Amino acid sequence: MEFPIQIEGEKGYIRVTSDLDTETAGEALRSAFNEVYDQGKRTIVLDLSGAQIINSYGIGKVLMCYKRLKAENGVLMVKPLDGFVKETFELLMLDKLLPVDES
Amino acid sequence: MSVSVHPPNILLVDGNEQSRQTFGSFFKGRGWSYDIVPDRTSLAGALERGTYDIIIADVEMAGPETVKTLREIHEKRPSQAIIAVSPTSSYEDALQLFRSGATDLLARPIDFSWLERVIQQVASSRRKDARDKASYRHVTREEMDLCFTSADLADLDSVSLPLVSRLVDEGMLSQNEGLKLRLAVQEAVLNGLEHGNLELDSKWKEEIATDGADRFSSMRKARLADPEYASRRVTVRLSFSDFRLEVVVKDQGGGFLNGRGGPESGRIDSLSCSGRGLALMSSAVDEVRFGSNGSEVTMIKWLDASKNKEAYGS
Numbered sequence: 001m002e003f004p005i006q007i008e009g010e011k012g013y014i015r016v017t018s019d020l021d022t023e024t025a026g027e028a029l030r031s032a033f034n035e036v037y038d039q040g041k042r043t044i045v046l047d048l049s050g051a052q053i054i055n056s057y058g059i060g061k062v063l064m065c066y067k068r069l070k071a072e073n074g075v076l077m078v079k080p081l082d083g084f085v086k087e088t089f090e091l092l093m094l095d096k097l098l099p100v101d102e103s
Numbered sequence: 104m105s106v107s108v109h110p111p112n113i114l115l116v117d118g119n120e121q122s123r124q125t126f127g128s129f130f131k132g133r134g135w136s137y138d139i140v141p142d143r144t145s146l147a148g149a150l151e152r153g154t155y156d157i158i159i160a161d162v163e164m165a166g167p168e169t170v171k172t173l174r175e176i177h178e179k180r181p182s183q184a185i186i187a188v189s190p191t192s193s194y195e196d197a198l199q200l201f202r203s204g205a206t207d208l209l210a211r212p213i214d215f216s217w218l219e220r221v222i223q224q225v226a227s228s229r230r231k232d233a234r235d236k237a238s239y240r241h242v243t244r245e246e247m248d249l250c251f252t253s254a255d256l257a258d259l260d261s262v263s264l265p266l267v268s269r270l271v272d273e274g275m276l277s278q279n280e281g282l283k284l285r286l287a288v289q290e291a292v293l294n295g296l297e298h299g300n301l302e303l304d305s306k307w308k309e310e311i312a313t314d315g316a317d318r319f320s321s322m323r324k325a326r327l328a329d330p331e332y333a334s335r336r337v338t339v340r341l342s343f344s345d346f347r348l349e350v351v352v353k354d355q356g357g358g359f360l361n362g363r364g365g366p367e368s369g370r371i372d373s374l375s376c377s378g379r380g381l382a383l384m385s386s387a388v389d390e391v392r393f394g395s396n397g398s399e400v401t402m403i404k405w406l407d408a409s410k411n412k413e414a415y416g417s
Contacts, residue, residue: 007327021289055286056380060308060384064317084282091386093380 001025003032011043011101012036015051020058029058033065042074045101054085059092066098077101111226113137114155116146116169121259129215135222143172150176156229157210157222162200170203171193177204184225188213198232211357251292253327254299264288266341270348274408275406283387284348284404290335290380291352291400299398300335301326343379350388351399358396 001024006013013037014032018025036044038045040061044065062078066076078098113135117123123139130137138155140146145163146160146169158176162169176183189196189207199210205220247266264285271281297303303326326332335355342349385391390403 021286043296045116053286055293056290056383062313064308067311084279088383091384 003028005032005036006039007036007039010041011045012041013045015047015050019053020048020051020055020069021055022056026057026061029040029061029065033068037068038086042059042069042072043046043077044074045077045079046098047079048081048085049079051085052083059088059094062094062098075099079096110135111222112154112156113159114146114149114157115139115159116141118142118163119161119163121387126159127212129218133219136191137255143169144169146172155183157184157186157225159186159188161189163188170199173200173205174203184229186218186221212404246342249341251296251337251339253296253333254337256293256327264341265303266343270406278389279320280404284350285382285403287384287387288339288341288350288352290338290401291350291382294380294400295325295337295354295356295398296351299334299356299358301332301339302356348404348406350404352402353399356398357398359399396407 002018004014005053007015007102014029014036016025016029018028020026022036023080033044038069046062046065051058062076068074069076076098078100080100081095089098110133110158113130114139115125115130118141120141125142127139129139134356138149138153140149149155152300158173158203160169162173173185173187176185181204184206185204185206186209187200187203187209188209188211189200190211194256200208206225209218209221247264249264267276267281267284270276271278276284298305301323303314303319303323305319307322308317310318312318337354339351340349340351371417381391384400385400388402388404390401392401393399394401
């Protein structure tokens with residue numbers, strides 16, 4: 001499983017194309033993140049519109065991305081969320097942590 | 104041995120007088136119960152007055168808005184069997200009709216022997232559903248046991264809980280509540296397998312190497328290769344009784360309350376890479392409690408009794 005990435009200016013985008021509730025999906029996110037990170041991008045946007053479900057495993061992977069960026073004054077953003085993923089982010093207060101990329 | 108069954112109950116909407124008479128003779132000749140209406144307005148009226156095993160709708164002769172009406176019926180009654188009669192057989196038209204809720208298509212000229220087979224199949228299936236629902240109505244206690252090993256860690260997302268699915272189907276839990284419950288059980292099993300059986304400390308998730316890999320993942324890999332840890336099991340018992348759904352998840356580790364890092368306090372800490380499983384579990388049920396030093400977690404969800412009344416009219 002691979003998540004497509006895209007570079008636009010100073011931002012790197014990762015499009016999550018499956019639910020984030022398995023080891024395989026978590027590893028796909030880590031791999032895509034490393035690819036963008038290694039290109040020097042420190043503002044990375046996650047598009048989670050392809051995920052209907054996220055569990056603690058997926059959240060843990062998202063936060064690992066967040067921490068790696070924060071350690072270098074970078075920022076992890078998310079595209080506008082909806083459905084169960086949005087509900088989960090709000091429950092865990094991640095919506096306060098990760099700014100929304102409206103572009 | 105003879106079996107007494109109710110005849111199929113059919114509603115036909117067809118704008119053509121001659122066609123209505125042909126269908127009527129066909130239904131009557133087989134002893135089926137039926138109503139026939141000429142247009143979508145009278146179709147809506149008939150559906151307000153009663154329910155039918157099967158709706159047969161001529162989408163052309165009953166007027167251009169008939170497809171829209173079928174879609175509305177499907178949204179209100181997703182399990183309603185609808186046979187659409189259409190003069191065309193193009194892929195696009197068929198796709199539109201199926202998307203509008205049609206469960207079968209019938210082209211003109213009508214093949215009545217084929218129609219009879221379809222109606223008998225639908226009627227038989229609906230009788231079976233009615234029997235299943237009637238028998239489930241009297242279930243006051245039901246239990247099921249599941250067992251997981253470390254080998255299941257790779258695809259815990261496919262955990263199936265038939266008991267929860269049935270409660271959703273019966274309208275006693277919403278789809279969202281069912282999804283949350285399934286994920287809560289998944290979280291509890293994951294906790295049992297990783298923190299319980301593999302004795303992995305959640306604090307290791309915070310120890311991240313330069314390549315992005317964390318100590319938790321590397322220790323997890325090592326212990327999955329060690330039979331002493333990997334052969335341990337997690338059992339799940341679901342029981343439903345008197346509107347109370349109880350899920351007990353038990354692992355074979357020493358228990359995180361003995362000092363190993365488990366789901367901790369369950370407080371929500373946005374920055375921590377762990378501790379959210381318990382928060383997700385807590386949001387899905389009314390009560391979460393731990394026993395046996397943390398190697399056993401019990402989740403309790405009270406079902407809304409009024410939903411049961413709505414579902415069964417009792």
